[in-house]
Amino acid sequence: MSSSRENFFDFIRQVIPVPDEVIHSIIKPFEEISISRNDFFLRAGTYTDQYLYLNKGFIRAYSHNQEGDEVTTAFYSGPSMVFEVYSFFSRKISQENIQALTECEGLVISYNQLNHLFHSLPAFRDFGRAILVKGFSQLKQRMLSQITETAEERYNRLLQSNPEVFMHAPLKDIASYLGITDSSLSRIRRHFGQK
Amino acid sequence: MSSSRENFFDFIRQVIPVPDEVIHSIIKPFEEISISRNDFFLRAGTYTDQYLYLNKGFIRAYSHNQEGDEVTTAFYSGPSMVFEVYSFFSRKISQENIQALTECEGLVISYNQLNHLFHSLPAFRDFGRAILVKGFSQLKQRMLSQITETAEERYNRLLQSNPEVFMHAPLKDIASYLGITDSSLSRIRRHFGQK
DNA sequence: CTCATTTCTTGTCATTTGACAAGCCGACCG
DNA sequence: CGGTCGGCTTGTCAAATGACAAGAAATGAG
Numbered sequence A, B: 001m002s003s004s005r006e007n008f009f010d011f012i013r014q015v016i017p018v019p020d021e022v023i024h025s026i027i028k029p030f031e032e033i034s035i036s037r038n039d040f041f042l043r044a045g046t047y048t049d050q051y052l053y054l055n056k057g058f059i060r061a062y063s064h065n066q067e068g069d070e071v072t073t074a075f076y077s078g079p080s081m082v083f084e085v086y087s088f089f090s091r092k093i094s095q096e097n098i099q100a101l102t103e104c105e106g107l108v109i110s111y112n113q114l115n116h117l118f119h120s121l122p123a124f125r126d127f128g129r130a131i132l133v134k135g136f137s138q139l140k141q142r143m144l145s146q147i148t149e150t151a152e153e154r155y156n157r158l159l160q161s162n163p164e165v166f167m168h169a170p171l172k173d174i175a176s177y178l179g180i181t182d183s184s185l186s187r188i189r190r191h192f193g194q195k
Numbered sequence C: 001c002t003c004a005t006t007t008c009t010t011g012t013c014a015t016t017t018g019a020c021a022a023g024c025c026g027a028c029c030g
Numbered sequence D: 001c002g003g004t005c006g007g008c009t010t011g012t013c014a015a016a017t018g019a020c021a022a023g024a025a026a027t028g029a030g
Helices: A003-015 A020-027 A085-090 A111-120 A122-148 A151-161 A171-178 A182-194 B003-015 B020-027 B085-090 B111-120 B122-148 B151-161 B171-178 B182-194
Strands: A031-035 A040-042 A051-056 A058-064 A070-077 A080-082 A097-100 A104-109 B031-035 B040-042 B051-056 B058-064 B070-077 B080-082 B097-100 B104-109
Touching (some): A003 A051, A003 A122, A020 A122, A058 A171, A070 A080, A070 A171, A070 B122, A104 A111, A111 A122, A111 B122, A122 A151, A122 B070, A122 B085, A122 B122, A151 A171, A151 A182, A171 A182, B003 B020, B003 B051, B003 B104, B020 B122, B070 B080, B104 B111, B111 B122, B122 B151, B151 B171, B151 B182, B171 B182
Antiparallel strands (some): A031 A104, A040 A097, A051 A080, A051 A104, A058 A070, A058 A097, B031 B104, B040 B097, B051 B104, B058 B070, B058 B097
C-alpha cells in the first residue's frame, strides 16, 4: 500500500472511529495523484472534478480582488482535505485558484464517486460532514480573528498555529491572507522581532 | 398544515428537487417552535440540541472578543436554517450566542433525529450537505470582502444584499458585524448619505 | 407621562495601515 | 562574471479607522 493510502487510513480513523475494513472501502476508489511545484490543482474560470486528500506537500488557494491583485484565501499542508467547496459541490466554475507551492502527492476522487460513497457508506457520510464542519468552523474562527484582532495579533496567531506557512509561501502571499499589505507585514515582523 | 411546514416544504424544494412525498418525510420529525423577542436560541457556555428551520423572524448570532465586547457573527432572517455549526455537529459547548431580535417561529429537530434522517433519507443528506456548503461559501465570500474591500464598500454590500438587517438590528451590532466601530459606521452613513 | 437607559452622532486626537517609490539582497541565467 | 529579476525592507506622507468623551435622540419601564 502506498504511503498516501496508509496515511489517509490514519487520517480517516482520527476523524471518525470505525472498523478498519470500513475505512478500506472508503479509500479504495481514491486514485493516486501528484502535483508538481507551481502546477494548478484548480484554475479560476474552470472547474475540477477532484476532491483531494493531500498527503504531502504545500498548497495555496487564492482569488483576485476588483483591482486584479491576488488575495490568498487559504493554505493547506498535508495531511488534509483540499477542494473549493462551492465549485466542487455545486459543479460550477471556480473563482478561486488552487496551486501547489511544493511537490504534492495525495489521493483524489471524482464527484460521482464521492456521491456514491456518500450514499452507500454511512461512515463516509460522517467523514464528509465532519470535514465540512471542520473547515466551516475554522473559517468562522478566522473571520472572528480578522474582525477582533490587530494585524500583529493575527500574524502571531498564524506563526503559532501554522509555522510551516512561513517556510513555503512568500511574505506577500501571507500578507494578503492576513488582510494587510506586504509592507505592513514587513513592519510587523520588524517590530515583533525587537520585543 | 402550519405555515412553517408549508414554507419549509417550499424551502426544501428549492434546495433539492425531489418528489413531494420525500419532502414530507423530511419535514415530519420536525417540531414547531416559537422564540420570543430577545430570547436565546443558544447561549454561549451551553449547547442546544436543536437544528432550526427559521420560518419567520430575525436572529442575531454573536461572540465576545478578548475585551468582552460583543461581536456580531451572523444575521438570519426567515426562511433559513440556523445552527452553530461546530457546537451542533460536534455536540460541544458553544462560544456563540444566538438570540431572537424579533418574535420567531420555525421548526426544530434534534441531533439524533437529524442523524436518523441523514442516514435513512438520501434526499436529506443532499439537503444537509447543500445547507453546509451554502453557509460555508457565503462565509468565504464575506471573508474575501472583509479583506479586500473598505468599510464603506462592505456597508453598501450589506445594504444591498441584506437590507432587512437595518430594520431589526441596532447599528452597533451591524458595525461589529462589518468589523468596524459604531462611530465609524455612523460616519460612513453620513458620508454615504451625502453622495 | 416621565425618567432612565440605550442608541446614535459628532468632535478631537492618536494610531494603524495603505500607497508609492527607492533601495537592498540573494537567486538565477547567459 | 555581470546583470536582471523577484522578494523584502524602509522612508515619507496620506487616508482610514479607533479611542474616548459629550451630547442629542430614541426607546422602554414604571
